[in-house]
Amino acid sequence: MKKILLFILIGITSFAQTKNEKIKIILMGTFHYGATGDRNSTSFKDLFSEKRQKELDFMTSKLNAFGVKKIFIETDFRDQKKSDSLYNVYKNGSLKDSVLLRREEVQVAFRLGKINNLPIIAADNRQILDYNPMNEYEQKHKDDKPNPDSFFEVPYPFTEKLKKLSETSLPEYYIQLNSPYARQANQYDYLHYAMAYGENDDFTGEQFTLSFYDRNLKIYNNILRTIDIKNDKVILVLFGAAHTNILRQFFENHPYFEIVELETVFK
Numbered sequence: 001m002k003k004i005l006l007f008i009l010i011g012i013t014s015f016a017q018t019k020n021e022k023i024k025i026i027l028m029g030t031f032h033y034g035a036t037g038d039r040n041s042t043s044f045k046d047l048f049s050e051k052r053q054k055e056l057d058f059m060t061s062k063l064n065a066f067g068v069k070k071i072f073i074e075t076d077f078r079d080q081k082k083s084d085s086l087y088n089v090y091k092n093g094s095l096k097d098s099v100l101l102r103r104e105e106v107q108v109a110f111r112l113g114k115i116n117n118l119p120i121i122a123a124d125n126r127q128i129l130d131y132n133p134m135n136e137y138e139q140k141h142k143d144d145k146p147n148p149d150s151f152f153e154v155p156y157p158f159t160e161k162l163k164k165l166s167e168t169s170l171p172e173y174y175i176q177l178n179s180p181y182a183r184q185a186n187q188y189d190y191l192h193y194a195m196a197y198g199e200n201d202d203f204t205g206e207q208f209t210l211s212f213y214d215r216n217l218k219i220y221n222n223i224l225r226t227i228d229i230k231n232d233k234v235i236l237v238l239f240g241a242a243h244t245n246i247l248r249q250f251f252e253n254h255p256y257f258e259i260v261e262l263e264t265v266f267k
Helices: 002-020 050-065 077-091 104-116 132-140 170-177 180-191 204-225 241-252
Strands: 023-030 070-076 120-124 234-240 257-259
Touching: 023 104, 023 170, 023 241, 050 104, 050 170, 070 077, 070 104, 077 104, 077 120, 104 120, 104 234, 120 204, 120 234, 132 204, 180 204, 180 241, 204 234, 204 241, 234 241, 241 257
Parallel strands: 023 234, 023 257, 070 120, 070 234
Antiparallel strands: none
């Protein structure tokens, strides 16, 4: 009986310790270093300059010092083997293709992962964001007169001019890109403008935003599926900022995660 009680007490203590431990998650919302179809693209012509390469070394050294154990990247989860192969080529110093070298997954994730041979997980779920219904609705209502009393006619609230990448360092640009102000500005199209598309039982805009949430919820699910609860005490999620803004909503409301701000990491 004493052995049974001791086993139960040990089990309860172990469960309590596990329950109180939170996984630290660094949501590093990024811009795409190479060619991109994103409307708000960022020019990064000096990526391979000595200055920018030193800044990348600085960021990855800080992330490594913070104890990152696993890295999640914006590569479709179905392409994990391709990503692993590319990662191995990079670690061997054989990656010479300038197009591949330009990718933020390589410049940040692979650079960081190589230091301690960290696992890099492809966690994206590629889905087409269909603009056609939005375009059709807009064409259908192009002659409508705006209603000045409509909530959707409120003034655009994000008038603060943010620094361009050419005007600041890479770490400072990332901190700015992941600030509360930038996050809200990034989501405004989905949470405000898109909602204006539709009336009565027509939810064209809501369906558009829902499709983007659906993709990001699948990304979130992919991340949860591949976390090792015993070893992954600190994880890095390197995705486009539009994705990490939504992912943040999910992780903030999960009691087993603690979001670490980039300014804390890069200080």
